Amino acid sequence: MSPEEDFRSCLANAEGWMRMIQERLQASDNVQGPKSALEDRLKETEIILTEEPEGKLQLDKVLVKAEILLQDSSDDEKHEILKSLKRIKTMWEDTQINMVHCHSRIEWILLHWSEYLKAREDYFFWLMNMKQKLGSDLESQLDLKEKKLQLSHHTILLSNILNQAALLERLIQESGSLFAKTEDESFNEAVQQKLIADHEELEMLAKKKVLNVEAMVQVHQQYADNREKFQNWLHSMKEKYNNCKAGKASKDHIEGSLRELRELSDALSKKEGELDNLQAQAKAVIHNTSPKGAEHITRDLEDLRADWDTLRLRCEQDQRPLEIGLHSVLESQSRVEQLEREVTDLQRRLRSLDVQPSDENEPEAELRKCLIARSSILAEEPRVEGFQLQLKELCRFQQNDERLSAKVLTVIQEYKRLKGQIGKRCSQLGVSLHCSFQEALRVFQQWRSSTRNLLHLSLDTKDGALVRTHLHNIKDHLVRSNQLEVQLDRFKRLEGMLRSIYGEEQAAAFESELKEAVQQRTFLTDGLLQRRRELQVNCQDPTDHKLLLKKFEEWLKNEDRKLANILAAEGPRSSGGRKNRKQGLKVLESRVPHGQKMFEKLISAEFTSMNEEEKKLEDLRYRWLVYKTKLKEVEELSIQGQDEVDELRKKTSGGIYHYLSRACCAALPLQLLLLLLLLLAFLLPLIEEQDSCSVVNNFARSFYLSLRYQGPPPT
Numbered sequence: 001m002s003p004e005e006d007f008r009s010c011l012a013n014a015e016g017w018m019r020m021i022q023e024r025l026q027a028s029d030n031v032q033g034p035k036s037a038l039e040d041r042l043k044e045t046e047i048i049l050t051e052e053p054e055g056k057l058q059l060d061k062v063l064v065k066a067e068i069l070l071q072d073s074s075d076d077e078k079h080e081i082l083k084s085l086k087r088i089k090t091m092w093e094d095t096q097i098n099m100v101h102c103h104s105r106i107e108w109i110l111l112h113w114s115e116y117l118k119a120r121e122d123y124f125f126w127l128m129n130m131k132q133k134l135g136s137d138l139e140s141q142l143d144l145k146e147k148k149l150q151l152s153h154h155t156i157l158l159s160n161i162l163n164q165a166a167l168l169e170r171l172i173q174e175s176g177s178l179f180a181k182t183e184d185e186s187f188n189e190a191v192q193q194k195l196i197a198d199h200e201e202l203e204m205l206a207k208k209k210v211l212n213v214e215a216m217v218q219v220h221q222q223y224a225d226n227r228e229k230f231q232n233w234l235h236s237m238k239e240k241y242n243n244c245k246a247g248k249a250s251k252d253h254i255e256g257s258l259r260e261l262r263e264l265s266d267a268l269s270k271k272e273g274e275l276d277n278l279q280a281q282a283k284a285v286i287h288n289t290s291p292k293g294a295e296h297i298t299r300d301l302e303d304l305r306a307d308w309d310t311l312r313l314r315c316e317q318d319q320r321p322l323e324i325g326l327h328s329v330l331e332s333q334s335r336v337e338q339l340e341r342e343v344t345d346l347q348r349r350l351r352s353l354d355v356q357p358s359d360e361n362e363p364e365a366e367l368r369k370c371l372i373a374r375s376s377i378l379a380e381e382p383r384v385e386g387f388q389l390q391l392k393e394l395c396r397f398q399q400n401d402e403r404l405s406a407k408v409l410t411v412i413q414e415y416k417r418l419k420g421q422i423g424k425r426c427s428q429l430g431v432s433l434h435c436s437f438q439e440a441l442r443v444f445q446q447w448r449s450s451t452r453n454l455l456h457l458s459l460d461t462k463d464g465a466l467v468r469t470h471l472h473n474i475k476d477h478l479v480r481s482n483q484l485e486v487q488l489d490r491f492k493r494l495e496g497m498l499r500s501i502y503g504e505e506q507a508a509a510f511e512s513e514l515k516e517a518v519q520q521r522t523f524l525t526d527g528l529l530q531r532r533r534e535l536q537v538n539c540q541d542p543t544d545h546k547l548l549l550k551k552f553e554e555w556l557k558n559e560d561r562k563l564a565n566i567l568a569a570e571g572p573r574s575s576g577g578r579k580n581r582k583q584g585l586k587v588l589e590s591r592v593p594h595g596q597k598m599f600e601k602l603i604s605a606e607f608t609s610m611n612e613e614e615k616k617l618e619d620l621r622y623r624w625l626v627y628k629t630k631l632k633e634v635e636e637l638s639i640q641g642q643d644e645v646d647e648l649r650k651k652t653s654g655g656i657y658h659y660l661s662r663a664c665c666a667a668l669p670l671q672l673l674l675l676l677l678l679l680l681a682f683l684l685p686l687i688e689e690q691d692s693c694s695v696v697n698n699f700a701r702s703f704y705l706s707l708r709y710q711g712p713p714p715t
Helices: 005-027 035-051 052-071 075-135 144-184 189-247 251-270 272-287 293-318 319-353 363-379 381-396 401-453 464-492 495-502 504-533 542-567 575-591 594-603 612-639 642-687 693-697
Strands: none
Touching: 005 035, 005 052, 005 075, 035 052, 035 075, 052 075, 075 144, 075 189, 144 189, 189 251, 189 272, 189 293, 251 272, 251 293, 251 319, 272 293, 293 319, 319 363, 319 381, 319 401, 319 504, 319 542, 363 381, 363 401, 363 495, 381 401, 401 464, 464 504, 464 594, 542 575, 542 594, 542 612, 575 594, 575 612, 594 612
C-alpha cells in the first residue's frame, strides 16, 4: 500500500471512530427523567471517557502517516494533507469537549439531586422532632420561675421554627430548580406546597403554645407583683411603727408618734380591699399551678393577712399611752426651746465667722478678714460661758437634756475650734507677711549695697562708652528703687494689722526697720538722680522727655477718670451689678503694671536742668501714688461687701483724696527747696580754687572714695 493510501485509510478510521463516539454521546446527553435513568447515562459517559486513549491513538496514527507523506508530496498535495490534518484535529477537540461536558452535566445534576435529598431528609427529621415536642399538653408548674422557664422553652422552639423557614425556602427553590431540569414528579409543585403546609401548621402550633404560656405567666406575674408590692408596703408600715416607739418621751416625738400611729391605722384599714383582690387573683393563678404550688400560694396569703391584722391592732392599742404621756412633757419644753433658739443663733453666727483660705493671692485682704473675724468671735465668749451655766441647770431635768446637752456641747466645741482656727490663721498670715517683709529687706539691702558701690565709683567722664554704661546701671537701679518703693508702701499699710498680732514690741521693731529702709531708699535714690543729672548734661534730648511726660499724664488722667466713674456709680444691689463693678476694678488693676513701666521709663529719661518739666514730673509722681493707693483700697474693701464699697466711694471722693491732695501740695514746695539746695551744693565748688577744702568736703564729693588726695588737709 502506498503512503498516500495508508494515510487515507488511517484518516478514515479516526473519523469513523469519532463519529461513533459523538453518536453515543448524543444518545446519553439528556438530564430529564428519574434518578435511575440519569445514573445509567452517567455510567455510559464514564465508559466513553475510558475510551479516550483509543481516540488519541487513532489521531497519532494519522499524524505519523501524514508526516511520512509530507516528505515526498508537492506543494498542492501538502496543502490538502495539512487541510485534512486540521479538520481531524478540530474534530478530536470537539469530541473531547463533548465527552467531558456530557459527563460533567449529568454528574452535577445527580450531585445536586443527592444534596437536595439529604437536606430534605434532615428537614423531615427536624419536623417530626418538633411535632413530637409540641404535641404534648402543657404541664402545670410549681411557681412563677418554672412557668417562665416553660415560656422560655416554647419561645426557643418557636424561634427555631421561624429560623427553619429560611431552610424550607431553600428546599423549595432547589426542588423547583431540579424539576425544571429533570421534570421528575418528585419535585413538582404539589410536593413543594406540601412542605410549606407542614411547616406552617407546625408554626401555628408553636405560636399557640407560646400564647397560652404567656397568658399563664402574665397572670402569675401580676399576682406576684401585687403581692410583693403589698408585702413591701406592709414592711414599710412595720418600720414606721417601730420608729414611732423609738426615742425619748419628748413633746415633738410623742406628738409625731401619735400622728403617725393614727395615719398607720387609717392606711391599714384602707388596704383590706387589696387583700381581697389578691385572693381573687390567687384563684386564677392556682388554676394553672401544680397542687404543691397552689398550697404554697394559699398559705402565703394567709400569713400575709395575719401580719396585716396584727399590725392594725397594735397601732390602735398603742395610741392611748402616748396621749397620756404627751401632757407630762409640755411644762419643761419651753425653757429647752428658748435655749435651743439661742444655740441655733450662735451656730449661725459661727458659720458666718468661719474663715476659709482664699484662692486669690491677696494676703493683706485675707489677714484683714481674719482680724475682723477674731474680734467678732471674741465678742461671743460671754455668751458661750452663759450657755455652760444654763446647761448645768437644765441637767436636773429628766427629759430632753441629753439631746440639748449634746447640741450645746457641740456649739461650744465648734466655738473653741473656730477661735483656735482663726487665731492660727491670723498667726500664719502674720508670719507669711513678716517673712515677705524680711525677703523685701534682703532685696533692699542688696540694692543698697549695689547702689552705694555705684555712687562711690570713680568715673572718667571723658570716656563716652563708660559714661553710657554707668547711666544704664543707674537706670536699672532707679527701676529697682521704684519697685522697692511699692513694696515698702505695701508693708507700711500693714503696720496696724501686724501690731494686733504680735504686740507693741515686735510691731515697733518692724516699724523701725521699715522706717530706716524707707529713709535709706529715698536718700540713695536722690543720690542716683543727682549722679545721673551730672552725667546727662549733654546726653539727653528734651523732646523725648516731653513726649513721655505728656503720654503718661494722659494715660493716668484716663485711668483716674475710669476709677472715679466706678466709685461715683450707685451701689448695685443685684449680683450682676456687683460682678460688673468687681470686673471693672480688676481691669484697672491689670493695667497698673503697664502704667508702672511707663512711669519708670519716664523717670529714667531725665532732663538736663531744673525747669517746669521737673516740677510736673514730681506732681505726676504723687498723682500716680494717689491713684495706686486709692485703687488698692477699693479692691480690698470690695471683698467686705458692697455697702463698704459705697462708703469708700464717699470717703475717697472727699476725705482720702482731699488729704492726699493737701499732702502732695504741701510736700511739693519742700521737695523743690531741697532740690534747689542740692543744686547749690554742687555749684558752690565751682567758684573755689582747685585745692580748696570746701571742694573736698562738699556734699557731692561725699559720694566718692577719696583714697588719693593731693592738696592741703581738709577742714
